[in-house]
Amino acid sequence: MTEAEARGAVVRTEVDPFAVETLNDPEGFDEMIREAGEIVWVERHGFWLTGRYDVAEAVFRDYETFESSAGTGLTNTKRTENWRKPSVILENDPPGHTKYRRIMTSIVSQRVVRRLTEQFQASADALVDRVVAAGEFNAAKDLAEAYPLSVLPDAVGFTPEGRQHLLPYSNLNFQAMGPRNELYESAFEAAQEASAYVNWQMRREALAPDGLGQTIYGYVDEGEISEEDAGMLVRTFLSAGVDTTIFGIQFTLLALLQSPESWAMLRDDPGLARKAFEEGLRWNAPSPFIGRTAARETTIGATRIAEGEKVIMDLAAANRDPRRWDAPDVYDLTRDPTGHLAFGTGIHGCVGQMMARMEATCLLSALARRVDAIELAGEPVRFYSNWLRGFEELPVRVTLR
Numbered sequence: 001m002t003e004a005e006a007r008g009a010v011v012r013t014e015v016d017p018f019a020v021e022t023l024n025d026p027e028g029f030d031e032m033i034r035e036a037g038e039i040v041w042v043e044r045h046g047f048w049l050t051g052r053y054d055v056a057e058a059v060f061r062d063y064e065t066f067e068s069s070a071g072t073g074l075t076n077t078k079r080t081e082n083w084r085k086p087s088v089i090l091e092n093d094p095p096g097h098t099k100y101r102r103i104m105t106s107i108v109s110q111r112v113v114r115r116l117t118e119q120f121q122a123s124a125d126a127l128v129d130r131v132v133a134a135g136e137f138n139a140a141k142d143l144a145e146a147y148p149l150s151v152l153p154d155a156v157g158f159t160p161e162g163r164q165h166l167l168p169y170s171n172l173n174f175q176a177m178g179p180r181n182e183l184y185e186s187a188f189e190a191a192q193e194a195s196a197y198v199n200w201q202m203r204r205e206a207l208a209p210d211g212l213g214q215t216i217y218g219y220v221d222e223g224e225i226s227e228e229d230a231g232m233l234v235r236t237f238l239s240a241g242v243d244t245t246i247f248g249i250q251f252t253l254l255a256l257l258q259s260p261e262s263w264a265m266l267r268d269d270p271g272l273a274r275k276a277f278e279e280g281l282r283w284n285a286p287s288p289f290i291g292r293t294a295a296r297e298t299t300i301g302a303t304r305i306a307e308g309e310k311v312i313m314d315l316a317a318a319n320r321d322p323r324r325w326d327a328p329d330v331y332d333l334t335r336d337p338t339g340h341l342a343f344g345t346g347i348h349g350c351v352g353q354m355m356a357r358m359e360a361t362c363l364l365s366a367l368a369r370r371v372d373a374i375e376l377a378g379e380p381v382r383f384y385s386n387w388l389r390g391f392e393e394l395p396v397r398v399t400l401r
């Protein structure tokens with residue numbers, strides 16, 4: 001009998017959330033978890049998982065009971081050393097979290113994002129012009145991946161050399177949130193050089209003088225944070241902001257490919273690009289799992305959660321909870337997706353969300369202005385990750401305006 005069973009009426013599952021069969025049917029898994037109960041014990045790895053909107057929201061809000069400083073993945077980083085030093089913002093709690101949060105909020109504020117928009121739009125227009133001219137292409141790589149990878153590192157002030165390490169590093173970061181399975185092992189193997197590159201690129205001397213990275217180091221000069229802290233905040237751009245944005249754009253593109261009416265709406269009014277992305281994130285959260293650790297014994301509904309246990313929120317499931325959303329499986333450009341949890345919520349709610357929205361809006365509006373019709377030209381191929389959802393291939397065919 002497991003510890004969880006000994007406690008009585010616990011809903012359990014023996015399904016492994018990280019097995020290839022599950023990764024091939026994420027929507028089926030999400031529905032199973034959400035409908036099984038308010039919170040489900042995942043036998044295989046020993047953690048709690050919820051797919052209910054109201055439960056996830058309550059866990060996010062109660063940051064004193066459900067802490068981040070023991071890691072937001074499966075590993076309790078207070079008990080087991082992780083593969084890298086914990087993030088000073090993501091894996092931190094108040095009062096420590098508050099200062100870093102304030103600094104990052106100013107680094108990617110609305111004013112900063114607005115200032116970058118013109119330059120980001122010009123890059124999106126140029127990329128889309130180049131890519132759609134071919135008529136057929138892999139939208140997962142050629143648009144969704146190529147675009148954030150071209151604009152974000154420039155904005156932060158990374159050197160042109162070494163950028164091939166960004167994706168392997170980011171991939172390891174997210175694979176490591178899950179169990180130490182084959183996905184983790186191969187990501188770890190592939191990212192050996194990447195870790196050394198990132199440790200170097202985080203440093204003041206390696207960053208361009210006019211980028212967001214140097215602005216972070218300005219807080220060192222003002223005596224607010226240490227040189228090491230600044231490097232850790234620079235690191236969050238590439239650990240939190242690259243793959244998430246890429247996969248978010250991919251899901252929006254997939255939705256538009258599967259819903260010609262939605263594509264027609266966007267094509268006729270490219271001003272809908274931001275809404276198209278927002279509903280895309282609700283429809284399929286690219287970073288579906290976010291974890292917390294119980295700082296003390298507590299309950300969720302009738303279920304007792306012991307101190308030190310992991311509570312993981314399945315945001316993709318919550319974003320399709322029929323208790324919160326009408327016709328949740330439908331990508332609907334006329335719905336108001338406000339309140340979706342793809343960016344989390346509460347004190348750790350995504351600090352880069354305005355940047356992500358701006359990037360996606362530039363790219364999708366550029367596409368809508370140039371392309372008349374868009375269709376799938378082959379089967380999408382999934383990208384397998386313990387912690388994120390996205391695609392290797394989204395083959396598309398376009399007719400230009």
Ligand code: HEM
Nearest residue numbers: 089090236240241244245248342343344348350351352356
């Ligand atoms: C579509 C794209 C994105 C998605 C889906 C996403 C998702 C998330 C989620 C779910 C959280 C909450 C984590 C938690 O509660 O533990 C988060 C936090 C965070 N995100 Fe994003 N993110 C995206 C883009 C970005 C970008 C572009 C940046 C950087 C510019 C960024 C930087 C961060 C940081 C630093 C945090 C930690 C905030 C804190 O702990 O206070 N993210 N993100």
